[in-house]
Structures are given as structure tokens and as C-alpha cells.
Amino acid sequence: MGRSARRPPVARVAVGALAAVVATGLLGLGYAQANPQPAAPDLPATTPVAGPARPVERTHAAEPGREADADDGDRDSQDADSEGPGRLRAAAPPAPRSTPRRAAPPPEPSQPAGSKPTPHPTPPVAPSMVAGTPCTVAARACVALGERLAWLLDDGKVVRGPVAIQHGDAEDPTPLGTFAVQWKAEQYTSREYLTQMPYSVFFADGGIAFHEGTQDTPSAGCVKLDHENAKAFFYYLQVGDEVQIH
Known part of the structure; x- marks a missing residue:
């Protein structure tokens, strides 16, 4: 009985130890909640890393025969982004310089703007003359009254x-100028003078004609010929032929 009274029972010892453990755990948990101090994880020491080196531009001349791959476009775009707009401006071709437009020359003072040029008059060409006569090549019958x-x-x-x-006198002169044959009559009688005018070839107003007549008296304005020449003029000349009287 005495020994049992001095030594506590085993069950009581075990319960006391368990209570001490629980109390200790609770105290530690409360301290952890009141003063949380998380420890930093152990990290390996780092060394500074150098920036990427500037890529060397590739050219087809430096690497002949190699085709451009898909990465070249990416590297070019990265280079453009990293170097900024300065490189873009330097790489862009210069803008073409516009050629200054030349102003149209002002019109000449003598020529108003928008008007047609004034044609210069062409000097008339002298008609060809028939040698030995006072008439041109256009004539079919030629007369020189003075001769x-x-x-x-x-x-x-x-x-x-x-x-x-034979031609007319001062009272009834033979007209000068260029005429054309109007009509002809092999046998004709003048109504004014009641005289015969065979082989008449009329070429001017007023009944002026070539016809057969005497050569010793002047006419009333006509051109008189002897019989043979009057016939020749009558058959040769036709209506519309040119007659020149000088």
C-alpha cells in the first residue's frame, strides 16, 4: 500500500504527458499565427545576363545560293522595332523630286492669244506669155489693136x-480686156447698121465680134478680118474660149 501510494499510476502519467504535448503544440501554433515570418526560399545565385548581340545583316552577296527563310522577315521586323523610326527613315528611298513645270511662253505681241495666225499674202505669179504676142497662154484668140x-x-x-x-475708131472703140466667146453665127446682118457680118464670133456685149469685113475703113467696134481669116477664126473658136484684146 505504501509503495503504491508513492508511485503514481501509469495511466495518470500518460495522460499528463499527452496534455503537456498538446499544450505545447497549441502554444506553438498561436505564436506562429501571431508572428508569421515566412522564410525566403533558397534561390541559386544569379549572374547578370548580357543583352542580345545585334544581328549581322545578311545579304545574298555574303551567302550566295541561300534562299531567304521565314525567319529573315521576323529578324528584319525585330531590327526595325529595336532601332526605331530613325532606321526606317534612313532605309526608305528618297521621295522623287518633281520636275518644275515650264511656263508656256507668252504669245507674241503682234499675235493675240487664241487667234489664228495671219497668212502672209503670196505674191502673184506672173502668167506665162506667148512669145511674139501681148497675150498669155490662157488665150485662144489674141488681138493687138495698136499694131x-x-x-x-x-x-x-x-x-x-x-x-x-481692122478695129473701131474713137467714136466706136473696140473694148480692151479679157473676154469669152458668147455665140457664133455664120451669116449675120447687123440690125443697127444693116450691114452683112459673115462668120461672126461674138465675144463682148454690144454685138462686138470677129467677122469678115473690108480692111480700108474702121469698124463700129468689131474686129474685122479678110475672108480667109474670118473663116479660120469662125471654125477654130468655140463658145467659152478666152479672147484677149490689148
């Missing part, structure tokens, strides 16, 4: 003449 001569012409050539003629 009392007449010719028949064909394209500038004399086909008959010169032949003698």
Missing part, C-alpha cells in the same frame, strides 16, 4: 497669125 494684128493660140502656141485686122 492691128491678131493670132489664134493653142496652149501657148501660135497656130495662126499674125494676121491683119
